[in-house]
Amino acid sequence: MANEVRAVVAGAKGGPVAVETIMVPDPGPGEALVRVQACGVCHTDLHYREGAINDEFPFLLGHEAAGTVEAVGDDVDNVSPGDFVVLAWRAPCGTCRSCLRGRPWYCFDSANATQKMTRADGTVLSPALGIGAFAELTLVAAGQAVKVDPAAGPTAAGLIGCGVMAGFGATVNTGGVTRGDTVAVFGCGGVGDAAIAAAALAGARQVIAVDVDSRKLEWAREFGATDTVNSSEGDPVEAIRALTGGFGVDVAIEAVGRPEVFLQAFAARDLAGTLVQVGVPSPTMTLELPMIEFFGRGGALKPSWYGDCLPTRDFPLLIDLYLSGRFPLDRFVTETVALDQVEEAFAKMQKGEVLRSVVVF
Numbered sequence: 001m002a003n004e005v006r007a008v009v010a011g012a013k014g015g016p017v018a019v020e021t022i023m024v025p026d027p028g029p030g031e032a033l034v035r036v037q038a039c040g041v042c043h044t045d046l047h048y049r050e051g052a053i054n055d056e057f058p059f060l061l062g063h064e065a066a067g068t069v070e071a072v073g074d075d076v077d078n079v080s081p082g083d084f085v086v087l088a089w090r091a092p093c094g095t096c097r098s099c100l101r102g103r104p105w106y107c108f109d110s111a112n113a114t115q116k117m118t119r120a121d122g123t124v125l126s127p128a129l130g131i132g133a134f135a136e137l138t139l140v141a142a143g144q145a146v147k148v149d150p151a152a153g154p155t156a157a158g159l160i161g162c163g164v165m166a167g168f169g170a171t172v173n174t175g176g177v178t179r180g181d182t183v184a185v186f187g188c189g190g191v192g193d194a195a196i197a198a199a200a201l202a203g204a205r206q207v208i209a210v211d212v213d214s215r216k217l218e219w220a221r222e223f224g225a226t227d228t229v230n231s232s233e234g235d236p237v238e239a240i241r242a243l244t245g246g247f248g249v250d251v252a253i254e255a256v257g258r259p260e261v262f263l264q265a266f267a268a269r270d271l272a273g274t275l276v277q278v279g280v281p282s283p284t285m286t287l288e289l290p291m292i293e294f295f296g297r298g299g300a301l302k303p304s305w306y307g308d309c310l311p312t313r314d315f316p317l318l319i320d321l322y323l324s325g326r327f328p329l330d331r332f333v334t335e336t337v338a339l340d341q342v343e344e345a346f347a348k349m350q351k352g353e354v355l356r357s358v359v360v361f
């Protein structure tokens, strides 16, 4: 049987999103039906609606969500009806060559629901990042539903499903930031601020926030940045060198996804420093850099897919840090909105007015 629910659908490239009635199947084997309680509005949703991810319209948007398990199919034992869960877009399969090598955070065959959610007329919807959670109910692979402590509350908890996890993981998992490191974070949106908060938590001695928007730099200080650099006012590489005794940082985190920012982060490292790329580039972007600089500076250039996270390990960890007052999830929430306000939330995001708008149901 299918459930009729309200959901936000992007019907055509560049067009405004609309609330529609969609059909969500009851869970089959290995699937979980989740009643969504909160879902953050992420840049990736906007990229889908602009056609920048792929052209498999119509998209069912939303992927940064928390809710309760409504029902599970056969062969599901990780969650039960009533469990409070955060949805993950990585559910390691356990059998691909990466999982078998003990690197499940690179899983090459992450699971999604088998059955399709559709429009009322039967048109198959493409769920954003295999989730689709701007919907009263959504269907996922059971492994995508990660049980966490319900004391966290859905508005804060849902954020760790995407942007916050990516930023935190970029610092801690990919960058390996530890006590005494110097860190620069380029781009102070949700991902960048999570990277900054994680660096402060990990004991970085200096956390330099870089952005073109002075309002965002103010917010970055609240997340633990020790210094700020407005890159619209001068060369951020020189500024970072000046702040680090002329050397540059141990770890530079690119949280924008643009070639010119990558090159700034590349040059802002100390010798043997690490560059972490967590900002998502578009398919047409290219990089050009002096090969001798890459070789001569040593260190590492590391992409960070979803913060190299293992949701079953890292979601409960982030919730514990939040509940004990050590990771400020609430600070990411600029506003809560209704399901029919996603288009307005996109506009505010594009103007840089919000860190996160969160749809609450």
Ligand SMILES: [Zn+2]
Residues within 6 Å of the ligand: 042, 043, 044, 045, 063, 064, 162, 163
């Ligand atoms: Zn996202």
Ligand SMILES: [Zn+2]
Residues within 6 Å of the ligand: 092, 093, 094, 095, 096, 097, 098, 099, 100, 104, 106, 107, 108, 109, 110
């Ligand atoms: Zn796998």
